[in-house]
Amino acid sequence: MNFSQEEITELAKCTWFEARGSASEGMRAVAHCVKNRIGAEGFPKTLIGVIYQRNAFSWTRPDNPEHNLDPVVSTGLDQTMYQEALRLAALVLNTDDPDPTNGAHYYENPTAAASGWFSRVIAGPDLMGTSDHPFTVQIGAHRFYV
Numbered sequence: 639m640n641f642s643q644e645e646i647t648e649l650a651k652c653t654w655f656e657a658r659g660s661a662s663e664g665m666r667a668v669a670h671c672v673k674n675r676i677g678a679e680g681f682p683k684t685l686i687g688v689i690y691q692r693n694a695f696s697w698t699r700p701d702n703p704e705h706n707l708d709p710v711v712s713t714g715l716d717q718t719m720y721q722e723a724l725r726l727a728a729l730v731l732n733t734d735d736p737d738p739t740n741g742a743h744y745y746e747n748p749t750a751a752a753s754g755w756f757s758r759v760i761a762g763p764d765l766m767g768t769s770d771h772p773f774t775v776q777i778g779a780h781r782f783y784v
Contacts, residue, residue: 641731645685649673649727650720652689654709655697657780658719663738664778665723669730670737671745671782678743685731740774742782749779 641649649669657668675681675688682688690698697704709720729735739745744760757763760771760783767773771783 641685646724646727646731648686648689649731650723651709652695652697653727654716654720654723655704655707656695657778658716658723660778660780662722662726664780665719666726666730666735667738667775667777667780667782668745669723669726670735670739671742673730674737674739674741675743681743738775738777739782740784742774742784744771744783745780746783747779748781 649672652672653665653669657665660668672688673685676685677683682691689695693699696702697707699705709716709723712720744756746756746761748761748765760768761773761781762768765773765781767783774782774784776782
């Protein structure tokens with residue numbers, strides 16, 4: 639499946655917002671996780687639908703301070719990380735890049751505040767997942783779950 643430049647740009651934005659504080663491997667893993675959601679049970683059938691699915695990513699909500707932040711005009715490290723996010727989005731979407739998340743659909747950074755829903759339904763009390771959403775791998779600061 640070939641993805642358009644618009645889809646690559648949207649995945650890069652999502653990856654940048656979600657994991658720009660991580661190294662390249664962390665951003666790549668988040669990009670794979672987002673891609674894995676396409677058409678999976680409970681998720682939209684398109685990449686754009688997945689990214690803008692209600693309550694999927696906090697940066698897409700108008701009440702989030704980063705909602706209108708533009709990575710293209712960002713400066714310093716953020717701009718460097720956005721360029722890397724663009725490279726990784728193209729790699730993940732349009733090549734056979736191996737998925738380091740083992741097919742994960744969810745992720746979290748346990749050092750950041752997780753929602754009660756995520757802790758109850760996905761991560762579980764010990765952060766090792768639940769019976770419906772097992773833990774797959776930790777890459778950098780992010781933990782991934784199916």
